[in-house]
Amino acid sequence: MMTTMAKKPATRAQRRTDSLSRELIIQTATDLLDSGGESALTLRALTIRLSTGYGAIYHHVADKSDLLAAATDDIITRVLAGAVTETDPRDTLRRLALGLFDAIDAHPWVGAELSRQPWRPALLDFYESIARLLDALAVPERARFDAAGTLMNYVLGVAVQNAANARYLADAETDRASFLDNAAAQWAQVDPARYPFVHAAATKLREHDDREQFLAGVDIFLTGIAALR
Amino acid sequence: MMTTMAKKPATRAQRRTDSLSRELIIQTATDLLDSGGESALTLRALTIRLSTGYGAIYHHVADKSDLLAAATDDIITRVLAGAVTETDPRDTLRRLALGLFDAIDAHPWVGAELSRQPWRPALLDFYESIARLLDALAVPERARFDAAGTLMNYVLGVAVQNAANARYLADAETDRASFLDNAAAQWAQVDPARYPFVHAAATKLREHDDREQFLAGVDIFLTGIAALR
């Protein structure tokens, strides 16, 4: 046997002229995730979009989870940068929560990633802001820790739920209306004797607005927190 | 080239005497998940543990996600079967929520799976129970839908959070105490000027009990609900 095959001419594919950077990779990853969901972010897709190889990417990024985390931090940081302060602490809190809600609504993969890594440094700012606002609401210091944690859990819980719905919608390639109709039809089919409330809720499922329901939940918690003093 | 290598003798590995079943597969999958976390459930590991092949497993199960969903339903159903009813609707609700909390604490992968598929049929019973209890707590019919959804989101949010922590603990092979010490140390290192509340919360992190904090959140919710009447 010959030790070498007939070698290709010694030319490699042309080397890129503009230099790669961590930022460019993260930006491209975000594009892929936004357009195709979590499963669209593969290293192969990245190499194609950036017309480069694995080595170049791994030189700037530790591994895939590092890349996902960095993209998530990027989005979260942007949300916090756009946060505004109202005169009423309750309103500010509502705004803050809605900001995270909307961001995850626009980038569902962020919700899934946060559910996997809930203590990213970028969320420290969120936690800090919430605690500060609870202070302004006269929540006693001993209860503030639990209250802030509860709010965080609720917001993240809704975020994850929304991300799951969005993923389902993307996979099934159906629009939101027919998805809700389908779910409502299923709920309406359950035995009314065994599940009277679920059966009754089927109609509301079609009308409800995720964003408003989220805000209703925030208000429930705010009311409960106000009684902690 | 020869078309066939020297074939092994025509004997196949001995066929199993006891028959496989969907239940046995689900049970084995649960064992694998409990002992090694989500990544431990691979088809190869299943074939080894059951000393069988891929075909036999795929004959009883549609695909891997079907298997994961079935295992999750199994756990949830068990939790609901053990639910008890107190005289006070509040206590019953607390028990119900704690049941789910403890189940996910014992099987963290259930939390991760529920975050991916939050509308499993097994959760319908949960939803129904919650709505029934909210009715007993005199929550008006128009607010019941939002309130029930809010509580569900909160419980699932905490569940996901717990699952993420458990996963981290399993991967890092550290115990909970040193994990909390580590996290507290990190929180204590953040700039006290920029993050006064996070900095102050560092000490509480070491003392706090996840279960109690979860219950504190449920109580905040219950207080908030009481104002809805």
Next chain:
DNA sequence: CTCCGATTGGATCGTCGCTCCAATCAAGCT
């Protein structure tokens, strides 16, 4: 006893994340 559908085991496929290394470039030194 015979047959046929139900069940089983494993070879094989395509894709994934990741490692590894030769090839290439840019910047500094003499």
Next chain:
DNA sequence: AGCTTGATTGGAGCGACGATCCAATCGGAG
């Protein structure tokens, strides 16, 4: 300019994964 050295790039290849496919085997109905 020529040389050197470290940073950066591109891609072949590895092992593991989920899934498919099919020959081999079993067990009950007739």
